[in-house]
Amino acid sequence: MARRWTARLVGWRSGDGVMWALVGLVVAVPLMNAMVGFVRASSGWLLMATLLAAAAAIGVALPLIRRARRQRDAFLRANARLETIDQMNGEQFEHLVAALLRRDGFRKVRVAGRVGDGGVDVVGVAPDGRVFAVQCRRWSSNVGSPHVRNLLGALAHAYSGHTGLLVTSSGYTSAALREAQGAGLAMLDRRDLAEWALGIPLPDLLSPPASERLSA
Known part of the structure; x- marks a missing residue:
């Protein structure tokens, strides 16, 4: 049951x-x-x-x-005139370079900062896809080879794979030009900066490299 x-x-x-x-x-x-x-x-x-x-x-x-x-x-x-640029401090100059990059179609442009920047002040992606790491020197005296080596060291480590660019409001020593030319580093001097600020696109200024034109 x-x-x-x-x-x-x-x-x-x-x-x-x-x-x-x-x-x-x-x-x-x-x-x-x-x-x-x-x-x-x-x-x-x-x-x-x-x-x-x-x-x-x-x-x-x-x-x-x-x-x-x-x-x-x-x-x-x-800020298109060198006389105005000469009155800038380093940070203002970095922001000017960043604005010029944006004008020329660069994306993701940012000022890297003052602390721990690895020798790089501005980074951005070019229209052709290359990622640039830029060192800015708003100086009255010529930039020497130690600063070239500083940027090359950053490109070899913290900024590996980036295209290096050194921009100054002055000029370069002969030793800096030789070292940069040997490493294929792109550089803009005071004359290039004046043309860039007045509207000449960066690609036009980088062909041929400034180091080749200045050493010729």
């Missing part, structure tokens, strides 16, 4: 599970169909809402971008 009741109990539980599974399927299928129908019916509205949101975001972003460009261009115009 007990065995028969146990069998009935187990049988009832199994049948109950099947029954609820069938009920679940009966309920779930119409719900699934309703959800699919809702998505299909509302996809046009969802798409329209997405497009409107994107248009609103662009409408907000474009004026900000244009304002930033106007401010950058005004800053560059105000």
Whole structure:
């Protein structure tokens, strides 16, 4: 008798599970169909809402971008003369170089900072995809070979894979020019800086390298 009741109990539980599974399927299928129908019916509205949101975001972003460009261009115009650049401190000069890079289409431009910069002051990605590491020297005296070696050391370690560029508001010693030319390091001197600030794109100034033109 007990065995028969146990069998009935187990049988009832199994049948109950099947029954609820069938009920679940009966309920779930119409719900699934309703959800699919809702998505299909509302996809046009969802798409329209997405497009409107994107248009609103662009409408907000474009004026900000244009304002930033106007401010950058005004800053560059105000500092396009060497006489003005000569009055800058080192940090101001770094920001000027960063603004010139942005003007020439560089992306992800940032001033690396004063502490632990590894001999690099500005970094940025050129339009051709090369990543530049720039050392800036706002000096009145010529830049010597130790600073060339400093940048070359950074390129060999912390900034491996970057294209090195040394920019100064003065000139270079003959030893610095020889060392840079031997390592293939790109350099801009005072004359190049004046042309760059007045609108000559950086790629035009780097071909041929300044070290070759100055040593010729």
